[in-house]
Amino acid sequence: MKYLLLVAIVAVIWWALKKRPPRSGKRPAPAARDPERMVVCAHCGVHLPQSESVTENGACFCSDAHRLAARVSAGHD
DSSP states (O other): OOOHHHHHHHHHHHHHHSOOOOOOOOOOOOOOOOOOOEEEEETOOEEEEGGGOOTTTTEEESSHHHHHHHHHHHOOO
């Protein structure tokens, strides 16, 4: 008798799960971003997006430290 009750409970749970509407497993695609212009650091030559670069006198740098280093090395020449 107890096994019959167990089978009935499992059947009710299975039926309830089967009746649920299916969940969408797909997430909405993230909005496509436009490609960004890449620039080269005038000090070390690394490529980086223009929005992340530091610009001085028309030259692009990957960081403020490289901008200052280029300024110092230009003063010694």
